[in-house]
Amino acid sequence: MKVLIIDDDKLITHALKTIIEMEEDMEVAALGFSAEDAINLYDVHRPDILLLDIRMKDKSGIDAFKDIIKKHPAANIVFLTTFMDDEYIKDSLMHGAKGYLLKSEFENIVPAIRSVYAGQSVFESKVASKIPDILNTSPKYDPDLSEKELELLKYISEGLNNKEIANVMYLSEGTVRNYISVILEKLNLRDRTQLAVYYLKGQ
Template sequence: MKIIIVDDDKMITYALKTIVESDEEIEVKGIGYGYDDAINLLETNKIDIALLDIRMGEKTGLDILNYIVSKKLAVKVLFLTTFMDDEYIKSAISLGAYGYILKDDFENIVPAIKAVCAGQKVFGGDVINAIYENKPSKVDLSNELTQKEIGILKEVSEGLNNKEIAAKLFLSEGTVRNYISVILEKLNLRDRTQLAIYYLNNK
């Protein structure tokens, strides 16, 4: 898999490059220190994943993600940051980021990159707690969903795609897709990431 690393701290950028390149499956196509560097790297390389800091001067990692979305680039974004600002986290999720993990969780950086490359969403426990720290107490899932729906919600929270859930629960892909649509409507949520966070907050 091919990635770029963008962080305004040069020492951290080189440290991340060293950590990531210790895995032979990952190729770092370039490093940068801000928005302009990131755009140049995205325009001149075929990239699978962008590993981005979230605060980088006037323009943030969210601006880079916005660019990726606006240009419809097939690049998954994984934020690696020291900032536990819930507004940043919510914005990252709403824009379609595949992950948001903390820099001090360095031993999980390579596994997170691989999970994102496989299409899974990666949000650390501290990140999920930050989103919900001011939310109401837990709800009883059984009052909201059927046992079958709760089972499917659990598999979504573990990062399984529809095909994998179907195989595990002996259902068709179409049935799983329909269940997920119903669950989203019942819980008034937008996407699989929100479903996963909802389950983890209420299990």
């Protein structure tokens, strides 16, 4: 899989490149050091995963994310940061980021890339624990959702994949996929990340 790394700290970008390229099934498509690099290099390389610094000198990773997602709605973008800022976390969630990782937790980077590539969302445990408080002013759940649909949303918010959800709910994977499609349509949402955010907002 191809990974694009964007961070205005060149030491970080090269350290991440070294870590990722130790994996036989991963390659670093390019390195960039600004939000503009992120936008331009994404267009050129179309990576499977974009690791994107959230705070940079020219403009934020959130701004770059918005530009990229307009042209490439299926983009898998994971934010990297040294900041546990509530606004950054909220912005990343509300705009559909696939993950939010702390740069200090280098050992989590490769597993996170694999999880996002497999269709999951990944939020650092320290970040995930803050989400309910950050989003606690939002409305409760849509009354059209059944108890089983809410249970499934709970497992999505905990990061379980379809097979794991099928096991704990005693359903087939096909049934889980069907449930997810129905819920996405009911709520007019795009993907699992937005479903997870929706569930956490309603708590």
